[in-house]
Amino acid sequence: MGFLDDAQDFLDKGVSAAKGAVSNVAVEQFGYMKAFARLCADGAQAGWHEGNGGNLSYRLTEEEVANTRSYFYTTPSSWVTMDRAFTNLAGEYFAITSAGCSMKNVALDQKRFVGIIELDSSGGAWRVVWGFKDGGQPTSELLSHLECHSVRKRVTGGVSRVVYHAHPTSVIALSKLTGPDAGRLSNELWRAMTECVLFFPEGVGAVPTSVPGSDELASQTTQAMEEFAAVVWVNHGLLSTGAGFDEVFGLESVIVKAADIICATAALVGAHTQASFALTGADIRAIAEQYHLPLRADFVEE
Numbered sequence: 337m338g339f340l341d342d343a344q345d346f347l348d349k350g351v352s353a354a355k356g357a358v359s360n361v362a363v364e365q366f367g368y369m370k371a372f373a374r375l376c377a378d379g380a381q382a383g384w385h386e387g388n389g390g391n392l393s394y395r396l397t398e399e400e401v402a403n404t405r406s407y408f409y410t411t412p413s414s415w416v417t418m419d420r421a422f423t424n425l426a427g428e429y430f431a432i433t434s435a436g437c438s439m440k441n442v443a444l445d446q447k448r449f450v451g452i453i454e455l456d457s458s459g460g461a462w463r464v465v466w467g468f469k470d471g472g473q474p475t476s477e478l479l480s481h482l483e484c485h486s487v488r489k490r491v492t493g494g495v496s497r498v499v500y501h502a503h504p505t506s507v508i509a510l511s512k513l514t515g516p517d518a519g520r521l522s523n524e525l526w527r528a529m530t531e532c533v534l535f536f537p538e539g540v541g542a543v544p545t546s547v548p549g550s551d552e553l554a555s556q557t558t559q560a561m562e563e564f565a566a567v568v569w570v571n572h573g574l575l576s577t578g579a580g581f582d583e584v585f586g587l588e589s590v591i592v593k594a595a596d597i598i599c600a601t602a603a604l605v606g607a608h609t610q611a612s613f614a615l616t617g618a619d620i621r622a623i624a625e626q627y628h629l630p631l632r633a634d635f636v637e638e
């Protein structure tokens with residue numbers, strides 16, 4: 337290679353490195369990406385993400401897609417076909433954590449641990465348009481995330497955009513007592529502290545023990561998401577959905593705190609909801625009436 341070739345090569349590399357540096361900074365500085373990374377860090381800080389546990393996805397708004405588009409790869413990955421089509425998500429873009437990543441590391445290198453995927457015009461295939469550098473892939477729970485996005489987008493009239501999955505100890509412990517019984521689980525949580533019925537008058541769903549990342553887990557989650565914004569995976573963890581990152585982290589936190597209280601009360605009195613001053617069915621109805629909440633009345637036990 338001659339001097340001029342060397343110089344051109346140097347220049348090309350420099351220009352593309354500079355472009356890369358600018359685009360890295362830019363996408364990571366977008367509000368939705370900062371909020372995404374912050375939720376991952378907050379969940380890790382809370383102790384909900386041992387090892388590579390948990391994952392997060394976000395459905396971008398049209399405006400965010402338009403603002404991010406100039407940073408997309410000029411050559412996206414090839415399309416990956418799924419065994420089902422999410423027709424109401426066709427053409428949508430999702431930021432999503434990578435398979436095997438540790439949530440505590442997401443904020444340190446978003447272009448590696450987060451990717452933006454695009455769904456094709458049928459909603460049946462996806463490809464990577466940004467991130468997942470070094471060959472990363474979306475989380476093993478991609479199907480569950482897309483199922484949740486699809487259902488929650490429909491039942492909330494397009495408002496729901498965030499799906500967050502974590503492994504909080506007390507919620508997993510509680511699921512061992514309640515099993516996949518949404519009514520029993522909801523009662524346990526409502527009775528733990530007054531905030532619960534305010535945050536989730538509709539209750540919390542529960543899905544039986546299933547293989548992580550399986551189609552079975554995804555399809556059972558879909559059914560539960562028809563009714564509930566948050567769903568417990570028995571012996572596994574918790575999924576919360578909602579419009580924004582703070583709302584979803586808040587919902588997750590309230591459920592975890594209630595489960596913590598149940599565990600702490602059980603340690604104190606040896607019988608969690610039988611504690612002398614646990615909230616009663618009447619207490620829960622009174623809160624719902626006072627705030628005109630759509631309480632799932634058939635779940636309330638006396």
Ligand code: 2HA
Pocket residue numbers: 388389390391436475476477501548549
């Ligand atoms: O991403 O939490 O459910 C790892 C998991 C699988």
Ligand code: ZN
Pocket residue numbers: 389390501502503548572573
């Ligand atoms: Zn998990």
